[in-house]
Amino acid sequence: MKNFYLFIIFGLLCISTISAQPWEIGSPVAANVTATLSGGTLTISGTGAIQNFNYPTLQPWYSQRYSITSVIIGNNVNKIGDFAFYDCLKITSITIPASVESIGDYVFWGGLGIQTVDILGNNLKTIGNSAFFECESLTSIFIPESVEIIGDFAFSRCTALTSIVVDANNSNYISENGILFNTNKTRLVAFLPVKEGNYTIPETVEIISNGAFEASKLISVVIPASVEIIGSNAFNGSNIHSVTILGNMLKTIDEAAFYSCNNLISITIPASIETIGQQAFFLCKKLVEIVNLNEIPIKIPNSVFDIVTLSNCTLRVPAVSIKYYKEVETWKRFENIEPIEDELTKMTLNLDKNEIYLLNGATTAFSAIVTGDLPEDEFVLWNNSTPEVATTEYSCATGTTVPNSETGLGNQVFHECYGSVIAISPGMAKITVTAFEKQATCTVTVIQPGNSSFVENVNSAGGNNVRVNLYMKPPESDTKRGISFVWNMTEQ
Secondary structure (H helix, E strand, O other): OHHHHHHHHHHHHHHHHHHHOOEEOEEOOHHHEEEEEEOOEEEEEEOEEEOOOOOOOOOOOHHHHHHOOEEEEOOOEEEEOOOOOOOOOOOOEEEEOOOOOEEOOOOOOOOOOOOEEEEOOOOOOEEOOOOOOOOOOOOEEEEOOOOOEEOOOOOOOOOOOOEEEEOOOOOOEEEEOOEEEEOOOOEEEEOOOOOEEEEEOOOOOOEEOOOOOOOOEEEEEEEOOOOOEEOOOOOOOOOOOEEEEOOOOOOEEOOOOOOOOOOOOEEEEOOOOOEEOOOOOOOOOOOOEEEEOOOOOOOOOOOOOOOOOHHHOEEEEOHHHHHHHOOOOOHHHOOEEEEOOHHHHHOEEEEOOOEEEEEOOOEEEEEEEEEOOOOOOOOEEEEEOOOOOEEEEEEEEEEEEOOHHHHOOOOOEEEEEEEEEEEOOOEEEEEEEEEOOEEEEEEEEEEOOOOOEEEEEEEOOOOOOOEEEEEEOOOHHHOOOOOOOOOOOOOO
């Protein structure tokens, strides 16, 4: 038993000796900067830069990282290298000395216990990618005047962060209501995850940075027409229920942009979109409607809608494009692909005549025009209630794109049906024209020639000119008698 205790004591002494040994971690000369670990305090001494570490070959104290409770960085250290304090969960506070010019990538990644970060002096120029990622206890951060670059995901998943303050003299970044932007507010860098409710992004913003709204508690967000890029993981893991994308400027929804937005119900993808990245809507389990305004289905990765219940999610697209979406990979996985509902209200169906009077045996031209997006597999249908009174003959030219310069209406599709009505016998018939739930009618009256007269097609298009066709036939016994007319017209 005595030997056993001696063995334990010897082992503890060995561990203590190993922990206290200095590690040479300088760059480019390793011996210029050293680190020692004693009693839970990691002390960095020397002059120059702490070298960059890489994953999975990490810092020499990585195996003892959970025993580190505090870090002292010497006043002559000018750079903290990548991954230096990666996953050191028990550190509660950090002081960055005035000598430090650069905080590398992933330096404090996963520092769940870090509550305060004090950046001294005015020499810090760079805060690297994911530098403070998932520092869940950090409540505030101050950005000095000297900072020129803040990397992607620098403050992502800092779920207790209530304030980001930027020195008023900083020429690269500003803070507005605690939200971090670049100076001219064209890029939203970091949103405060603790903010709840609704948020409208300023109309100056063109880029939503990678991870900007990650783990946000927001319910809804309005993205203005100015935004062109939604960055990678921009809303990853957020509480977002509703996203409204205005205008037609958005070109990119980057990879994992809405990854694991478990409460997202619907989203509208504008026609301007060119790229949707891997797993953009991965694990959006409550997604029930996607409205895609793009007439041409873009090619997207198969993983975009992974772990989305596509049998319960309706994809709405322009009516003319339904056929194509059903043929293109990934999009065709949706079981319900339907036309955008609003398109029905945008369609119009017009006839050039609402009433027609014809002598028996006569023929007149007749046409119908549909404007808007009539699906390719839909047709303009004609129905004649009484074909024994009058018959219709017609032909349709569909899918004609009319250039802007000719119509002033945009690239609107006109579906034109030209035809004729032929009078067969006296009576009345009703012609009904239908186009994708729109309907218009025209009444045809056929009159037998004889002692009768009638006026056909009294039409005016809103101007002063009126076209009148007058039909009249005298009795057969008076075929040689002259006939005179008196036409009186009073302007009302």
